[in-house]
Amino acid sequence: xxxxxxxxxxxxxxxxxxxxxxxxxxxxxxxxxxxxxxxxxxxxxxxxxxxxxxxxxxxxxxxxxxxxxxxxxxxxxxxxxxxxxxxxxxxxxxxxxxxxxxxxxxxxxxxxxxxxxxxxxxxxxxxxxxxxxxxxxxxxxxxxx
Amino acid sequence: xxxxxxxxxxxxxxxxxxxxxxxxxxxxxxxxxxxxxxxxxxxxxxxxxxxxxxxxxxxxxxxxxxxxxxxxxxxxxxxxxxxxxxxxxxxxxxxxxxxxxxxxxxxxxxxxxxxxxxxxxxxxxxxxxxxxxxxxxxxxxxxxxxxxxxxxxxxxxxxxxxxxxxxxxxxxxxxxxxxxxxxxxxxxxxxxxxxxxxxxxxxxxxxxxxxxxxxxxxxxxxxxx
Numbered sequence: 001x002x003x004x005x006x007x008x009x010x011x012x013x014x015x016x017x018x019x020x021x022x023x024x025x026x027x028x029x030x031x032x033x034x035x036x037x038x039x040x041x042x043x044x045x046x047x048x049x050x051x052x053x054x055x056x057x058x059x060x061x062x063x064x065x066x067x068x069x070x071x072x073x074x075x076x077x078x079x080x081x082x083x084x085x086x087x088x089x090x091x092x093x094x095x096x097x098x099x100x101x102x103x104x105x106x107x108x109x110x111x112x113x114x115x116x117x118x119x120x121x122x123x124x125x126x127x128x129x130x131x132x133x134x135x136x137x138x139x140x141x142x143x144x145x
Numbered sequence: 146x147x148x149x150x151x152x153x154x155x156x157x158x159x160x161x162x163x164x165x166x167x168x169x170x171x172x173x174x175x176x177x178x179x180x181x182x183x184x185x186x187x188x189x190x191x192x193x194x195x196x197x198x199x200x201x202x203x204x205x206x207x208x209x210x211x212x213x214x215x216x217x218x219x220x221x222x223x224x225x226x227x228x229x230x231x232x233x234x235x236x237x238x239x240x241x242x243x244x245x246x247x248x249x250x251x252x253x254x255x256x257x258x259x260x261x262x263x264x265x266x267x268x269x270x271x272x273x274x275x276x277x278x279x280x281x282x283x284x285x286x287x288x289x290x291x292x293x294x295x296x297x298x299x300x301x302x303x304x305x306x307x308x309x310x311x312x313x314x315x316x317x318x319x320x321x322x323x324x325x326x327x328x329x330x331x332x333x334x335x336x337x338x339x340x341x342x343x344x345x346x347x348x349x350x351x352x353x354x355x356x357x358x359x360x361x362x363x364x365x366x367x368x369x370x
Contacts, residue, residue: 007193007195011190014182015241017181022242023249024244024247024249099194116247117243117247124237124244127240130233135193135194138194139194
């Protein structure tokens, strides 16, 4: 568990470092709407398929108390599901942003850079959460404490 | 090891040819962020899942010059994760980089389309390069774990027989089975019925906790070390 959270912090530090090296603004990467677009569909979709108790067990299987082979199999499926939904939600968020930009600013070509940049936030969140879900899937699969 | 070096050399040659064909030098190809994303993301992710010793064992397996006789499934899983991690890291890097460049459009020292394509190309290049390298390492582990049958030592040592409490008859039967004989052939050779052969084989698998002859061969190799 400690190893997982340490790795997560280092992963975030890596992304922040890359943003700074590339000359980006860290605050530009923080977007609550993008977070909502990526995170909530995944949570709602998973609750439509599994019970809240099963999702809780998936977290426990990935982060600590292993609930046995039966629960591990379900947890692996849950994390694999999360991974795919995160990627898809990211792309969905980006497409929504692009449609909105093109609908309102199509004639304002030089000013398109910043809104296009903001629309990519959802994809970045999607890929990042997707990577984290993949790591949790492997942990659940392995039953790492 | 030789195959790994050959694979890396081939990759470098392909990249060099691509760079030369576009008339550019190699300096722009050296960049820290793509390297960090395609190496650090899989490595960090791997260390979040497996212990350092297990990741180190995967490296040892890939750079080994001898046959791997123990269970190598974890090493294979680690290399599969590394390969996918390199591609995902590359995608994440492209997005971070492109977003940073897009947000600077219209500012002093503005970015051009060329900058954008360079960023995308560099991250893509590193992701493919490292992804392929991890794939080659996975392939090496896979190949090294498939020792040819002719090189396997399939003799049942006295220590092995004693450890698993195998009878002389069970050893005779299983030795023939491991050499590829069919139940009928074993029965004819030892003057026993096919049913008896099957019973002996079943007892051997039960005593050794093996699910079949592949498991038993692996166990023999492991115990032979």
